[in-house]
Amino acid sequence: MVKKLIISLICSFIFILPFSCKQKNEETQIGKDIDRKWWKEAIVYQVYPRSFKDSDGDGIGDLKGIISKLDYIKSLGVDVIWLNPIYSSPNDDNGYDVSDYRGIMKEFGTMNDFDSLLKGIHDRGLKLVMDLVVNHSSDEHEWFKKSRSSRTSPYRDYYHWWNAERGKPSPRYSLFDINHDAWKYDSLTNAYYLHYFSRKQPDLNWENPKLRQEVYGIMKFWADKGIDGFRLDAFGFAAKDTTFPEWPKGYEKNFMKYYAMGPHLHDYLKEMNAEVFSKYNVMSVAEGAGNSFEDAHNLVDADRNELNMAYAFEAVDIAKREGYDLLHFKEVFSRWDSAFADKGWLSVFLANHDQARLVSRFGNDDPAYRDLSAKLLATFILSMRGTPYWYYGDELGMTNPGFTKIEDYRDMPTLNEYKHLKETGGNIDLFLQEIKFSSRDNGRTPMQWDTSSHVGFTTGTPWIQTNSNYKMINASAQEKDSNSCLNYFRKMVRLRKENVALVYGKYTLLDKTNPDAYVYTRELDGKKFLILLNFKNKNVTVDPGIDLTKSRIIISNYMTASAPGSLKPYEAVIYEVL
Numbered sequence: 001m002v003k004k005l006i007i008s009l010i011c012s013f014i015f016i017l018p019f020s021c022k023q024k025n026e027e028t029q030i031g032k033d034i035d036r037k038w039w040k041e042a043i044v045y046q047v048y049p050r051s052f053k054d055s056d057g058d059g060i061g062d063l064k065g066i067i068s069k070l071d072y073i074k075s076l077g078v079d080v081i082w083l084n085p086i087y088s089s090p091n092d093d094n095g096y097d098v099s100d101y102r103g104i105m106k107e108f109g110t111m112n113d114f115d116s117l118l119k120g121i122h123d124r125g126l127k128l129v130m131d132l133v134v135n136h137s138s139d140e141h142e143w144f145k146k147s148r149s150s151r152t153s154p155y156r157d158y159y160h161w162w163n164a165e166r167g168k169p170s171p172r173y174s175l176f177d178i179n180h181d182a183w184k185y186d187s188l189t190n191a192y193y194l195h196y197f198s199r200k201q202p203d204l205n206w207e208n209p210k211l212r213q214e215v216y217g218i219m220k221f222w223a224d225k226g227i228d229g230f231r232l233d234a235f236g237f238a239a240k241d242t243t244f245p246e247w248p249k250g251y252e253k254n255f256m257k258y259y260a261m262g263p264h265l266h267d268y269l270k271e272m273n274a275e276v277f278s279k280y281n282v283m284s285v286a287e288g289a290g291n292s293f294e295d296a297h298n299l300v301d302a303d304r305n306e307l308n309m310a311y312a313f314e315a316v317d318i319a320k321r322e323g324y325d326l327l328h329f330k331e332v333f334s335r336w337d338s339a340f341a342d343k344g345w346l347s348v349f350l351a352n353h354d355q356a357r358l359v360s361r362f363g364n365d366d367p368a369y370r371d372l373s374a375k376l377l378a379t380f381i382l383s384m385r386g387t388p389y390w391y392y393g394d395e396l397g398m399t400n401p402g403f404t405k406i407e408d409y410r411d412m413p414t415l416n417e418y419k420h421l422k423e424t425g426g427n428i429d430l431f432l433q434e435i436k437f438s439s440r441d442n443g444r445t446p447m448q449w450d451t452s453s454h455v456g457f458t459t460g461t462p463w464i465q466t467n468s469n470y471k472m473i474n475a476s477a478q479e480k481d482s483n484s485c486l487n488y489f490r491k492m493v494r495l496r497k498e499n500v501a502l503v504y505g506k507y508t509l510l511d512k513t514n515p516d517a518y519v520y521t522r523e524l525d526g527k528k529f530l531i532l533l534n535f536k537n538k539n540v541t542v543d544p545g546i547d548l549t550k551s552r553i554i555i556s557n558y559m560t561a562s563a564p565g566s567l568k569p570y571e572a573v574i575y576e577v578l
């Protein structure tokens with residue numbers, strides 16, 4: 001179920017905020033019809049602030065901690081930092097429940113710390129994208145407190161209320177609630193309020209123009225500070241039919257179809273673009289890409305003036321506990337690439353804070369293959385068309401921690417689902433096996449900096465356990481090893497930066513029916529790269545159908561790459577075809 005929740009989350013909302021860059025030199029044309037933008041050429045590095053670096057020993061990562069690691073981030077060669085929410089919050093959902101959009105979460109520091117962080121980022125030539133969580137707020141936000149207080153409050157219409165004398169509203173599915181009921185009865189005014197996520201995350205009423213202006217004001221506040229972009233959390237859910245019509249029985253099995261892309265979503269995005277994006281040099285990406293390619297294009301095609309890039313969940317949802325089918329994986333990536341070959345722009349990613357660890361899901365975290373498969377996944381993400389998003393720690397090959405007891409977990413929806421199963425007599429053993437693979441907490445353990453106290457993350461007690469494999473996997477050891485995952489990641493980043501063909505070049509899938517290897521070319525203006533990736537733990541044969549006698553290997557995750565035609569376990573190699 002939790003997997004379903006996570007999948008649903010992922011599938012729905014990814015609209016990423018655009019970096020709107022107006023620098024002339026970045027908009028020059030290469031190749032025919034290629035419109036260069038800084039946010040297309042950028043590599044985004046996602047920092048989960050709670051887990052990155054703690055500076056004051058309270059066991060919770062913070063802004064000063066991030067500041068102390070900016071040189072590390074810069075050394076990776078990435079361009080943009082995406083920070084998960086750092087606003088004031090009671091932390092029901094680790095900051096995705098905001099109680100003051102202009103304040104900083106006390107565990108993370110102060111506004112002065114934020115200003116220093118932003119300066120430190122800009123001084124290093126990096127950019128900052130912030131999460132914007134406005135499908136819902138916290139129930140501890142002033143707006144909600146006032147909205148709740150009386151039916152005649154001027155803030156009543158900032159949220160969705162249904163007076164109880166009208167009877168129970170038609171059912172709505174909550175992703176995070178213990179009973180999955182998205183309507184919560186509030187006796188104070190004898191009415192129900194809507195919460196697609198937890199009870200502490202009431203949905204904001206986007207149909208109210210006053211609320212929309214409040215949000216644009218908040219966005220301008222941060223844009224005026226100089227941030228470089230927004231990621232619109234769960235925004236696909238924002239627009240709603242406020243008559244709350246009855247949906248067919250069983251709608252909850254496919255609730256995304258009903259939740260994503262509500263009636264006026266495009267109008268709101270156009271308005272947001274006109275009010276905010278168009279006035280600043282910011283990028284925009286929404287979580288989710290709607291329910292179809294048409295939806296995704298309508299969100300991001302440049303002539304529509306909505307968002308910059310789509311962030312679609314279909315691929316990231318493929319990995320299951322029992323594994324995944326590489327043919328399916330290739331088909332999904334190829335289909336999305338071809339749908340965006342001429343128009344619009346995509347994000348490329350396989351991990352984020354709502355996912356378990358990259359190498360544990362899409363690679364192989366057995367010590368025999370971890371390093372190789374982590375390098376293979378970096379080769380893949382950084383050689384595809386689209387803007388790559390990289391999640392902290394994946395450059396080290398960090399793995400799932402292997403939690404075995406419910407007490408190890410911190411994630412609210414995981415704990416709620418556990419309670420639900422307990423109450424309804426569900427299969428707890430199965431659930432524990434399931435979350436060991438899929439819970440979001442797998443991807444939230446502290447960054448493994450070194451072998452000092454609590455992996456160099458904190459001098460206090462970490463808010464979530466550290467991974468016990470830190471002696472084998474940590475940044476300090478990998479710094480010293482020229483062959484480490486970390487240094488391979490840096491090489492791959494450099495390769496992408498030096499070869500614009502890896503950003504914009506045409507993608508062609510080769511050896512299509514090969515069930516074990518992913519083979520493709522990227523080409524632009526006479527430059528051509530062949531990428532060969534063995535996703536399996538065995539030797540495999542490949543048939544790219546390209547004469548490689550006149551070619552050179554530009555990167556390989558083995559000391560010596562295999563001869564053309566075969567690949568060793570998890571081998572990744574890129575040729576420049578001359």
Ligand code: GLC
Nearest residue numbers: 009093096133197233234354
């Ligand atoms: C998005 C976030 C997720 C959060 C949810 C509710 O899906 O990525 O972490 O729990 O929205 O805000």
